[in-house]
Amino acid sequence: MSGVVEIWENSRDLTAQERRWLELVLSGDSPSLDPYKEQAKKVIAMGRCTCGCRTIELGFRTIEGLPKGAPGDFVLGEAVIETDNGEISVLLHSGGGLMTELEVIFDHGVEAFPLQYEEKTVRLFY
Numbered sequence: 001m002s003g004v005v006e007i008w009e010n011s012r013d014l015t016a017q018e019r020r021w022l023e024l025v026l027s028g029d030s031p032s033l034d035p036y037k038e039q040a041k042k043v044i045a046m047g048r049c050t051c052g053c054r055t056i057e058l059g060f061r062t063i064e065g066l067p068k069g070a071p072g073d074f075v076l077g078e079a080v081i082e083t084d085n086g087e088i089s090v091l092l093h094s095g096g097g098l099m100t101e102l103e104v105i106f107d108h109g110v111e112a113f114p115l116q117y118e119e120k121t122v123r124l125f126y
């Protein structure tokens, strides 16, 4: 993410594509991901990066009853999606035990971000 973060007045649900990206990063079987898999059921999009990438800010309507992960700010995991059109990197950030940002970057730059693409392979990093 290199742009300015814009927080919306009205949050919204994740799009199908955003949800797919999130689920890919959370598809590992590490127990440390368990609280975030629960959080993913209730997560909403609160804002976005304005640089043209697909990064969104994550939040919750309420955090009551949500399981939390480890405190501190860090990257929970990364999914690198090889597509027919280039590579998309998805990084899930957390802060204070809650997921905070889904960073989505296309290796050919923001202008060229493909509207449609076919997933070839997905590599996961934790």
Ligand SMILES: [Zn+2]
Pocket (backbone or CB within 6 Å): 001, 002, 003, 049, 050, 051, 052, 053, 054, 055
């Ligand atoms: Zn950006």
